[in-house]
Amino acid sequence: MAEDPLFELAGPLRAAYAGIDWEATGLGEPCTWSPALRSTLALALETRFAMALFWGPDLVLLYNEAFVQLIADKHPAALGRRTQDVFAEAWDQIGPMMRSVVEDAAPTWVVDAEVPLQRSGFLEECYFTFSYSPVRGPEGRVEGVVDIVTETTRQVVARRRLQVLTRLDQALAGVSSAAALVDLAVRELREDPGDLPEVVVCSGALADPVVLESVGGPGQGTLARIALPAPDPRAAQHHLRLRLSDRLALDGEYVDFLRSLAGALQQSLELLAARESDRQLSEALQRSLLTRPAHGPALQVAVRYQPAAEKARVGGDWYDAYVLPDGALAVMVGDVAGHDQDAAAAMGQLRNLTRGVAYSARLALPARVLSDLDRAMAGLGVDEVATAVLAVVEDGGPDGQLLHWSNAGHPPPVLVTAEGTARLLEEVPDLLLGLDPDTPRADHRLRLRPGDTLLLYTDGLVERRDAGLSDGLAWLVEAVSGWGGTDPEDLCDHLLDAVGEHEDDLVLLVLRARA
Known part of the structure; x- marks a missing residue:
């Protein structure tokens, strides 16, 4: 039988169309096909978009190159x-969609x-964007379904992988330890079972950032290992063992994704090591400047400095206690x-400036010392802002x-009487240091009776992210x-x-009048 001229439109598929026993398909010989089938197939064979026809009661499959x-x-x-036989693995999904188009004569699109x-x-x-549309014969009866389709697997998987990398970067930005x-x-990686159905931490170092261990062909499982370099080379080395998807080919894009994961982890570990180095340097500098406090003959002084639990927040708190030329503390x-x-x-600069100003003053009233400190900061170009409480205790x-004290925007001191009654010394605080060298500052006075205790502290003791400062101050009064x-x-x-674990570094200075 001569080849049907319709198949001349099939290009590289011409021989495949000519070789089919169309009578056995239920569609009959091509010369008997309906005008709707012949015209729709001609349209499909002449377009560069992927198109398929599902025709007749059995939805026989025809398609273009x-x-x-x-x-x-x-x-x-x-x-x-x-x-149904060609796409048996997806028939539960696409079969009802095709049947609804035939029965309802209405298109569908996903x-x-x-x-x-x-x-x-x-x-x-696999992922696809496609439309199923009915094809009607001369009498309006639906003879078949036309499918115009675009595969979007690469775009969907790439978008998913980008989201994984973005979430990973955001999650790791604030970590404080390698563990x-x-x-x-x-x-985070276990939230991506599509690409990484299994993620396990294993001991041992790797020679390369990413190591692939094929245990079979596509669909039979592949293992990959990603290095986890330790910030401290003396520490135990670990890596991640990843089981890759058995439903995706291990192509160049998959490998690039694994390398991007390895790069993100490496960068996060390097940043962590740099932050830890900065923290250690800051803490060492801070501790070197916080010398042992002086005691007066009628006074006991105790101090504490503790770095923040959140290591990135170490740095600016200080205490000081020293005897002035006139014997006051x-x-x-x-x-x-x-x-x-x-x-x-x-912190070290301000602490030393305050010492110099106070020690050289003819009359070391706290408000005058803080005012002179403000002017010295402005004149010397010390471009910092700080809070502080300075107190001078005379026999x-x-x-x-x-006790004389002045408060530059700092949380109020606490007085604990010898009998155990605690209260805040809540005079209105003056402006912070470093904002206006001409701001007026006030002195406050009270008498520390034998056995009374004065508590000075920084805000790491009383501030919490989940509570206001007033709640922290109330807690402190109750605690003492x-x-x-x-x-x-x-x-x-x-x-x-x-106080337990605290979010900021903190300083305590407790001064008690001897009984």
């Missing part, structure tokens, strides 16, 4: 067969729909805005000690109530135990 790229090794056996295909020797994760980084990375706590090396360096004889007459060292230990 572009459609072959989507079904891979299903061609040429798929041509002229029942669609975007980026996952349609698994057994097309390259394994069941593959936390690994734990968080594993949790000056005590101070302060907090420079900012953290790490810059704040630690600024008041048998009735106790005379009943501790009048207590040894200052014991009171410091009590407060550090009570």
Whole structure:
């Protein structure tokens, strides 16, 4: 029988069309095909878009050259067969859609729909955007369904992988230890079972950032290993063992994704090591400047400095206690805005400036010292902002000690009487240091009776992300109530135990008038 001229439009598929026993398909010889089938197939064969027809009661499959790229090794056996047999793995999904188009004579359309295909020797994760539309004969009866389709697998998988990398970068940005980084990375990667169905931490170093261990062909499983370099080369080495998807080919894009994961982890570990180095330097600088406090003959002084639990926030808190030329004792706590090396360096500069100003003053009233400090900061170009409380304690004889203090925007001191009653010294605080050298500053006075205790501190003791400052101050008053007459060292230990893990570094200075 002569070849039907319709097949001349099939191009490279011409021989495949001519070789089908069309009578056996149920469609009959091509010369008997309806005008709707012949015209729709001609349209499909002459377009460069992927198109397929599902025709007749059995929805027999016909398609053009572009459609072959989507079904891979299903061609040429798929041509002229029942669609249900060709796409048995996806029939539960696409079958009802085709039947609804035939029965309702209404089109349907989906975007980026996952349609698994057994097309390259394994069941593959595939995505398509496609439209099923009815094809009517002269009498309006639906004779078949036309499918115009675009594969979007690469775009969908690439978008998913980009989202994984973005979430990983965001999650790892604030980690404070290598162990936390690994734990968080594993949790994030386990949220991507499409590409990484299994993620396990294993011991041992790797020679390369990514090592592939094929245990079979596509669809039979592949293992990959990603290095986890330790910030400290003396520490135990670990890596991630990843089982890759058996529904995706291990192509160049998959390998690039693994290398991007390895790069993200490596970069996060390097940043972590740099932050840890900065933190250690800041803490060492800070501790070197926080010398042992002086004691007066009628006074006991205890101090504590503790770095933040969140290591990136170490840097700007300080205390000081020293004897002035007239025998009075000056005590101070302060907090420079900012953290790490810059704040630690600024803290040392302000602490030493205050000492010099106070020691050389003819009358070391705290308000005057802080005003002179403000002017010195402006004149010397010390471009920092800080809060501070400066107090000067003079011998008041048998009735106790005379306390003068001035507050530059700092949390209020706490007085604990010998009987254990605690209250905040809530005078209105003056402006922070470093904002206006001409701002007026006020002195406040009270008498420390024998056994009374003064507590100075920085905001790391009372500030929490989940509570306001007023809540923290109320907690502090309650925490020290009943501790009048207590040894200052014991009171410091009590407060550090009570506060537990804290989000900012903190300083305590406890001064007690001897009974």
